[in-house]
Structures are given as C-alpha cells and as structure tokens.
Amino acid sequence: MNLASHALVEIEKGLSARLSLKTISFRHNIADWKLRSKVHALILETVRRLNYIDWSINISLKGSSISQLHPYIRSILRLAVYHLKFLYTRSSHLFDVCAGIIAKKFEKKYASFVIALLREVERENLEIHFNRLSELEKTGLQLFHPTWFVRYLFRHLGRFEAIRLMKTNISPPPQYIRVNTLKIDPDTLQRRLSKEKIIAYQDPDLFDVLQVQKAAKPLIHSSYYKKGYFYIQNKASALVTHVLNPQEDDFVLDLCAAPGGKASHMGQFMKNRGSIIALDSSRKRMRELIETSRRQSIKIIQPLLIDSRSVSFVPKKQFDKVLLDAPCSSTGAFQSRPSRKWTVNKRLIKWLSQIQWILLEHAAGQVRPKGILLYVTCSLTVEENEMIIERFLKLNPDFRLARTTPFIGVHGSRGLSQCQRLYPHINDTDGFFIAKLVRRA
Numbered sequence: 001m002n003l004a005s006h007a008l009v010e011i012e013k014g015l016s017a018r019l020s021l022k023t024i025s026f027r028h029n030i031a032d033w034k035l036r037s038k039v040h041a042l043i044l045e046t047v048r049r050l051n052y053i054d055w056s057i058n059i060s061l062k063g064s065s066i067s068q069l070h071p072y073i074r075s076i077l078r079l080a081v082y083h084l085k086f087l088y089t090r091s092s093h094l095f096d097v098c099a100g101i102i103a104k105k106f107e108k109k110y111a112s113f114v115i116a117l118l119r120e121v122e123r124e125n126l127e128i129h130f131n132r133l134s135e136l137e138k139t140g141l142q143l144f145h146p147t148w149f150v151r152y153l154f155r156h157l158g159r160f161e162a163i164r165l166m167k168t169n170i171s172p173p174p175q176y177i178r179v180n181t182l183k184i185d186p187d188t189l190q191r192r193l194s195k196e197k198i199i200a201y202q203d204p205d206l207f208d209v210l211q212v213q214k215a216a217k218p219l220i221h222s223s224y225y226k227k228g229y230f231y232i233q234n235k236a237s238a239l240v241t242h243v244l245n246p247q248e249d250d251f252v253l254d255l256c257a258a259p260g261g262k263a264s265h266m267g268q269f270m271k272n273r274g275s276i277i278a279l280d281s282s283r284k285r286m287r288e289l290i291e292t293s294r295r296q297s298i299k300i301i302q303p304l305l306i307d308s309r310s311v312s313f314v315p316k317k318q319f320d321k322v323l324l325d326a327p328c329s330s331t332g333a334f335q336s337r338p339s340r341k342w343t344v345n346k347r348l349i350k351w352l353s354q355i356q357w358i359l360l361e362h363a364a365g366q367v368r369p370k371g372i373l374l375y376v377t378c379s380l381t382v383e384e385n386e387m388i389i390e391r392f393l394k395l396n397p398d399f400r401l402a403r404t405t406p407f408i409g410v411h412g413s414r415g416l417s418q419c420q421r422l423y424p425h426i427n428d429t430d431g432f433f434i435a436k437l438v439r440r441a
C-alpha cells in the first residue's frame, strides 16, 4: 500500500502507471517483480475507478474536496476506499494499515483524520446521493468515465454502443506482442514462449502478431523479449505498419516516432534496407526508441530530436512514405491507460487538434508525388480524426484519400469510409484511427 500510494502520487504528476511504478521501485530499491506486478494491478484498478472513489470521499468531506489534501494522504485514502468498496476488505485491519503508514510520515493527528474520514465513508449511505444525480453523471459513476465523455460518446456512438465501449474500457485489456520476423518466425516463437509458460496464439488478421492468453511472468522478463524476438505492441498499433506497408529501400519519414514501436516495425518490414528518419521532441522517449531499435537489431533508423512543427529540414518532397502518428488525447486507450481518463477534457482535445493540424501540414510537404502519407491517432474523437482529414482534403487537392488495407476495423465516420477506425469493444484492440493519403502524380 505504501509503494502504491507513492506510485499514485507520481501518476498525478503525469506519469503512466508503468513509468510511475518503475520510478518508485528504483527509488525504494524494489526488485521483486511479483510485488511490482501486484502493485501495478492495484494502482491500475484504483485509477480505473477514480471518479467513483473521489466522489464517495468528497461526500464524507462535507463541503471540502479531496483535491485540497496532501497528495500522499489523498493517495492513501483512494487506495483504502478502493479496498473498502471494491475488494470488500475488512475495515479494522485496513484502517490500522493506513494509520501505520501515515503515522510514519506525518504527525499523529493526520492518521486520526484519515481513520475518521474512512469510517465516515464506510457509514455513508451513497444511494441517497447517487439518486440526486443526472442520468449522465450516474452512468459516468457506474462505468467509471468522466461525465463530459459519456455525453460525447452518447452523441457520437449512440447509447448502446457507448455503454458497450465503456464496459470494455473497465475490463483488463488484451495483451499482444509483435514478432520480430527478422529474428524468428511466429510459430517458433509461440512454441518457445510456451516453454517459459507464456501462452500466446496467432492473431487471425496480422501474421506477425500474437495474442497473449497467459503469462507466468511479466513479458519483459522473457529471455525472448530481452533478445529482441518480440515487442509488446497493441494489435491496432501493429496494423499501422501493415497499412503503410514500407518496402525494402524505401525512404521513410516518421514525424512522431518515439518510443519506436512503429518505426522498428517498419524497419522489420523493410528488412533493414532503406532509411527511416525518426523525429520526436521528447528526449526521454527518444532514448527508448534507440534502445528498442538496438534490441530488435533495426539498423536503418536515424533518430533526430526535434519539434516536427517548426522544422522544414528536407527541402525536396522526397519521402516515399510519411507516417504521422500524432500526439493525441488517447481516448482510444482508456482501457490500457486509465489515468488518461481523468486528464483529458474538451479544451485539451481542441488544443491537440491544432497541433495535429500543423504537424499534418508539415508532413504533407515531405511526401514525394505518388508517395503515401499515413495519419494515425489512438483517439476516438472526430475533432482529432475525420475533421482534420476533411479540412486537409479541402485545402490540399494534390492529395486523395485511399482505402486502408488490411481492413480489419470499421469505416471512418462523417462519410470517410476509406478511413479505418478500431474500437476496443468491437475489435478487441486500442481505439485507433487511420487515414491513408496519396499524393497525386
């Protein structure tokens, strides 16, 4: 619980669950992966239900808010309420554990405050408060999504589909790996992994993707991961390279490349021949890209730390293929990254769509005649997807929209049927949007 509360504090600062756990384990010198896996599951499940947990705490705070408390105390409270309300942990033992942890870090009065508050949360009849809420607020609390997003989904998908999607988002996500076919074929890897008690099956749509059914240990501890025989990558993300289909000796530009999932996959498709210019503005993520490429023995990636909005570094329009995997709201990845649910809002979506637009315009300038520009996000919103493409086609008549194949998802909305969307509740993947734009001769 102590480790988990430190991790929750890091998540509040903007780190993902995985990175926050890595940071905390390093800081507290925790190498035991079994303990780390347990803590990871605990923080993910708590963060998944954060709106309900905070709502029930706020009711007992009577007028003040959990946001006014010290981050560490806030985290302890959230974990305790998760145990209380969702794991039905016996309260006396739970309260003692919380008091013990807080007493070590703060004055005794804070431990007493937390215990009193938890008793109040336990006693409170939440049904009375719940019945006073609007239908949208109720759905948001029942399915653990922000109210604005429930309203957005109802409007764009209809009530039935929206509820199916949100139910999927609160279940554990499927796990996929992408086989590095430069080192091993999928059948052989599947057999070898089973000897490490990692059971994975061939995906029916993509020849180099396996779905992991069971794993006796975290995948990154597999010897085959360490040797670069596979990369942990969602099926929807792997689909992107299949659609772009880069060939040997192609000249490829990836404008938002880090941490390198798609860039390394492209290197694999190109059999390490040709060139991939990989741009990204994040130094930390770029380090991951370099490490990822090295592990997978991809040698044709040239990383360049740069803001892709401001630089027109190649004067001629000469790339055969350009990938823009744009920074986005990640509204398609709430299942695997639940903390994003609580940081995204409509203002952020508007701001991101402006960045996406600038990046797309810049990307377009780099495509050679007859070359391909692939625009991708892991967002579900039309503002970041179809609306960007509509505007682009209007202002860039030298580009046309082409069908995205392999086609394993559903058609884009607003009549853009050549674009492809993937949804967690339909395709068992992250939510993705893919548009293929071809420059006319």
Ligand SMILES: C[S@@+](CC[C@H](N)C(=O)[O-])C[C@H]1O[C@@H](n2cnc3c(N)ncnc32)[C@H](O)[C@@H]1O
Pocket (backbone or CB within 6 Å): 237, 255, 256, 257, 258, 259, 260, 261, 262, 263, 279, 280, 281, 282, 285, 306, 307, 308, 309, 325, 326, 327, 328
């Ligand atoms: C969706 S992620 C890319 C994932 C990557 N393509 C992969 O498959 O591993 C978006 C990336 O865009 C980068 N980014 C955001 N704004 C940028 C900008 N203005 N210029 C370059 N990169 C940017 C972020 O650092 C982030 O790594």
